[in-house]
Amino acid sequence: MARTTERVLQLLGLLQQRPVWSGPELAERLGVTTRCIRRDVTRLRELGYPVHAAHGAAGGYQLGRGRTLPPLLLDDAEAVAVAVALAQTAGGSVAGAGEGAVGALGKLDQVLPPRLRAQVRAISEATSVHPVAARIDADDLLALARACRERLRVRFGYTARDGTESDREVEPIRLVDLSGYWYLMAFDRDRDDWRTFRLDRVGAIRVTTWQFPARDHPDPLEWVRHSVAESPYPQQIRVILDCSAERGAALVPPRSGTITPIDDGHCELVLGRLDLGWEAMHLVALGVGFRVIEPPELVHELRRLAARMLEAAERS
Incomplete structure (x- = not known):
């Protein structure tokens, strides 16, 4: 009896590992006959596990979804x-x-x-978790995740960075968690282009029954990173850092800017232009050498900052 129980648990573990197993595959893995596999499947069903069986060349055993959640086996x-x-x-x-x-x-x-x-x-x-920047509703997250998986159009209200409100109809592709915020990458049907939506600014989510065809799309994580770092600002700051891209990525959070490798010792940093004085101090605080590509006004701001720092040093 103990051996039978152990084998049934091993069978359950195999069924949880991949979608479909054939009877001979399971029998070979467990070292028993296919008839024994059928008996063990019956035992699992009696315990409440919905094990489906299909005949034919493409058939096999599959662990389905039941009315209740049965125990899972974890290694x-x-x-x-x-x-x-x-x-x-x-x-x-x-x-x-x-x-x-x-x-x-x-x-x-x-x-x-x-x-x-x-x-x-x-x-x-030994693990530090980034502080929560904005909390979102779990039901909204699950609804959007299902829409991404099943390729269903979604309608919702959206509040932009400047407070402008609009109604959107999108084809959702992927949810991305970035620096404490959740984002949705989707194809905006009204604007006929890819867009990034911050979920704490999304409201009244309505998942439709309209399924959309698959589209070729950019890498979701990279798209969101670039959108978050660049799109809110009408102008950009571009500098060359005297360090590798790996080092630059460790110094600059994804929401602050994007890093593009140039060679082993240099990378390009792109920032959204908000306040040149603040950005000048931020760049100096990185602790690595850099060269300004644009805008030229940043060079003047760096000179003013250097003069103030030199004056403070001489007076101290």
């Missing part, structure tokens, strides 16, 4: 990853998710072996 690495993710989600940016994360983490911690609990604690203590 050591998966259990640690889930526990760490839940701990971070407990204080995250999705409103309403924190309470659920705390409850799930409590259940998981109760059954974690001491060695895995120690791993989770070590990772959590």
Whole structure:
């Protein structure tokens, strides 16, 4: 009986690893006959796991979705990853998710072996989470995620950076979490172009039943990074940093600017132009050499800043 229970649990673990398994594949992995696999599948169904079976060349066994959530089998690495993710989600940016994360983490911690609990604690203590910049509703996030997955058009109201309100109809592609904010990359049907929407400025989300065809699109993460760093500002600042792109990316947060590699020792930094005095101080504070490409007014601002700093040094 113990061997049978162990084999059924192993079968459940295999079914959770990939969408479809054939009977012979499962039998080979578990070292039993296909008839034994059929009996074990029946046992799983009696325990509440919806295991579907299809005949034919493309058929096989598939773990489906039931009315309730049955227990999941996790290996050591998966259990640690889930526990760490839940701990971070407990204080995250999705409103309403924190309470659920705390409850799930409590259940998981109760059954974690001491060695895995120690791993989770070590990772959590050594990890810093970016402060939450804006909280969003979990239902909105799930609705948009489903629309992205099923390629369904979405309508919503949007408040732009300058306070302008508008109604949008989009074809959503991907959700991106960047520097404490959630963004949606989507094709704006009215503007006939790709757009980035910050989710805390989105309201009255309505997922339609209209499915849109797949489009070729830019890399979502890179698109959002460039949009966030450049689009809100009518003018830009471009400088060459005397460091590698990896070093530049560590110095400049994604929401502040974009880094483009030039060679092993240089990269280009593009910033949104907001206040030249502030940007001049920010560039100096990076601690690496740089050369201004544009605008020329930034060079004059750097000279004024250098003169004030020299005067302060001489008076001190």
